[in-house]
Amino acid sequence: MATPIISVSNLVKDYDQFRAVKGISFEVYEGEIFGLLGPNGAGKSTTLEIIETLREKTSGDVVVGGYNLDREPDAIKGIIGVQLQASGYYPGLNLLQLVDLFAGLYNQRVHAMDLLRTVNLEEKARAKFKDLSGGQKQRFSVATTLINKPRVVFLDEPTTGLDPQARRNLWELIRKINAEGTTVIITTHYMDEAEYLCNRIAIIDSGEIVALDTPDQLIDNLVATGFERSKEVKKANLEDVFIQLTGKHLRED
Numbered sequence: 050m051a052t053p054i055i056s057v058s059n060l061v062k063d064y065d066q067f068r069a070v071k072g073i074s075f076e077v078y079e080g081e082i083f084g085l086l087g088p089n090g091a092g093k094s095t096t097l098e099i100i101e102t103l104r105e106k107t108s109g110d111v112v113v114g115g116y117n118l119d120r121e122p123d124a125i126k127g128i129i130g131v132q133l134q135a136s137g138y139y140p141g142l143n144l145l146q147l148v149d150l151f152a153g154l155y156n157q158r159v160h161a162m163d164l165l166r167t168v169n170l171e172e173k174a175r176a177k178f179k180d181l182s183g184g185q186k187q188r189f190s191v192a193t194t195l196i197n198k199p200r201v202v203f204l205d206e207p208t209t210g211l212d213p214q215a216r217r218n219l220w221e222l223i224r225k226i227n228a229e230g231t232t233v234i235i236t237t238h239y240m241d242e243a244e245y246l247c248n249r250i251a252i253i254d255s256g257e258i259v260a261l262d263t264p265d266q267l268i269d270n271l272v273a274t275g276f277e278r279s280k281e282v283k284k285a286n287l288e289d290v291f292i293q294l295t296g297k298h299l300r301e302d
């Protein structure tokens with residue numbers, strides 16, 4: 050039996066007169082990679098920010114790791130890792146110094162070089178954040194989510210803007226973090242990414258969950274309605290061609 054690490058019940062968020070999240074309920078199981086998908090403005094970030102304790106809800110219940118959001122938000126903060134938007138890093142510090150700074154803020158003892166090795170940034174340890182490539186920046190921001198040894202990490206569109214090599218490299222990093230026991234919640238606009246990474250997916254549209262299941266089951270449900278792709282599916286796609294021609298290695302390293 051899967052154990053829920055996050056339970057959301059009847060969550061509502063109003064921005065003045067506008068109801069952005071309309072009473073959604075879902076559970077995220079311990080140890081899974083859970084995808085929250087939906088078009089722009091569907092309410093993904095609002096939902097995640099509420100669970101992350103960063104935004105007030107209007108009503109509903111949220112429990113993370115057994116802690117109720119209304120009563121123990123600080124306990125929730127202690128067991129989650131949240132990817133910060135890139136602009137938040139002090140420009141004068143190198144990566145090692147940034148990790149040490151965050152570790153201090155979290156009151157954690159962290160071996161900064163080991164952490165950078167985890168995300169394949171050992172050779173950039175003395176570089177400034179602004180001098181990293183897009184993929185390296187994303188890997189560093191994933192590393193910062195791990196500093197407090199969280200039980201759950203939240204990744205908001207972590208591969209947006211990356212080239213196919215860097216994207217696949219980040220997928221492997223996310224799988225590695227998950228395989229080491231961390232539950233992952235991810236938002237993405239890339240369906241192949243969701244299909245590759247996620248154990249289960251919730252699709253949210255206009256503030257409501259319209260489907261929640263494994264990627265396989267969601268596809269099977271659609272096929273069972275008689276849906277068929279108009280074009281025959283080939284054994285490879287254009288991304289496979291790109292990777293085949295340009296290699297799997299990261300250009301930036």
Ligand SMILES: Nc1ncnc2c1ncn2[C@@H]1O[C@H](COP(=O)(O)OP(=O)(O)OP(=O)(O)O)[C@@H](O)[C@H]1O
Nearest residue numbers: 064065067069087088089090091092093094095096
């Ligand atoms: N601070 C705010 N004040 C008013 N309305 C807001 C605020 N933040 C978000 N909204 C609105 O709430 C809705 C949901 O926004 P949200 O950012 O949660 O969507 P999203 O699914 O994360 O979208 P995206 O894929 O574009 O990131 C949108 O209509 C948005 O305009």
